[in-house]
Amino acid sequence: MEKHILPPDDIRYSIFKGMEDHIFQAGVFFTQPAVVAGLIESENEANSLGLEVRSKVREGMSVLAGQAVLTLIGPALALAVAEDRVLGWIGKASGVATAARSFREMLPDRIRVVCGGWKKLPLSWRHNLRRAAAVGGVxxxxxxxxxxxxxxxxxxxxxxxxxxxxxxxxxxxxxxxxxxxxxxxxxxxxxxxxxxxxxxxxxxxxxxxxxxxxxxxxxxxxxxxxxxxxxxxxxxxxxxxxxxxxxxxxxxIGRSVLDAPMTDLRFDVLGPA
CATH class of the missing domain: 3.20.20.70 (Aldolase class I)
Structure with a gap:
């Protein structure tokens, strides 16, 4: 991983000094049932850190608590940074997708269910959460x-x-x-x-x-x-x-979908790759 990914004074450089050639694998797991979304952004984030990504699910899938989302493979420093940067994309988007799916299923098919509130989101969030709502069936x-x-x-x-x-x-x-x-x-x-x-x-x-x-x-x-x-x-x-x-x-339906709580995820280093 290139050092410019982190500020030069980040303590993790010192913590993992000498471990550059040690390759580990880590898993990202849902801790609650959810509809999966946000994979594109999370995989792009992991790739930017130089990690190999193996996906276990597809966007739009309904998953159970404990189910694996991604396996990430790479050096210790990259995995430590990934825990901060990768989970949020999946957690927030999957929360929106899960809420959207629930709303869609609670209303008859004759009613078109729309989430137009994404237009009020900060520009950088719009694509991710708009797609999450669509993944959820809205x-x-x-x-x-x-x-x-x-x-x-x-x-x-x-x-x-x-x-x-x-x-x-x-x-x-x-x-x-x-x-x-x-x-x-x-x-x-x-x-x-x-x-x-x-x-x-x-x-x-x-x-x-x-x-x-x-x-x-x-x-x-x-x-x-x-x-x-x-x-x-x-x-x-x-x-x-x-x-x-x-x-x-x-x-x-806008805020009730887009303000849905993040889906909880767990990041576990599983051992050497």
Missing amino acids: ATRIVDDPFIYLDKNYIRMFGGITGTLQAVASLPGEKVIQLRGEWGDITEEAAQALINGATVLMVDTGCVEDVTRVAGYLHGRGWRHRVRLAFSGGIKREDLSTIAALDVDIID
Whole structure:
């Protein structure tokens, strides 16, 4: 391992001095059931330390407590550094993937489950945790086709639902718009949005009563089949049994997936290679 990987005054250089030619193997193990994610980043990190990596699992697999993830082979100093740098990628991503899988399995197949909150993460985390959510079976885009997402701030700058949709009417892609009841009754917002070309209505209040009222209003006007109805806003695990019975097409769950606890891992040196 090149010394520039660590600061030159790192104590581990002194601790492992003279052991450069001693090659060991170490294992990374889950200590709890999980859905595996984060392998790409963890393997890249291990390779950057000059370690040989042997993978025991694939991303998306469900594993049991005690199951091996990776075997790492290399000198003592590299393995000591790997314990600090490799586990975090798998631990955090697998926690997100496990939560995503759980949410997906708790809702009926007719509801598209989305995690769009990755866009609010620090840039360096986004790719890893977005992929982790997808590995867990949750979509990371509200619809698969190209779309324009018009949130509350766009609507405020254009002065309302109608003005916002008219401003983007000539642009390609589906029009997805947030409804929050800021411009009148939320059912009136839904009517304005649909009349002006929105194809997905996102009730972003977190209030079940709001999305129920919008769904009922659309049915009453004979419009329900013309749009997809989405719901978001601080949705938690305890809300899912209620949400499962709602007349919605899309549920957007952000923080409850992305803030999932890290999956616990164990790093064990197994002996000479």
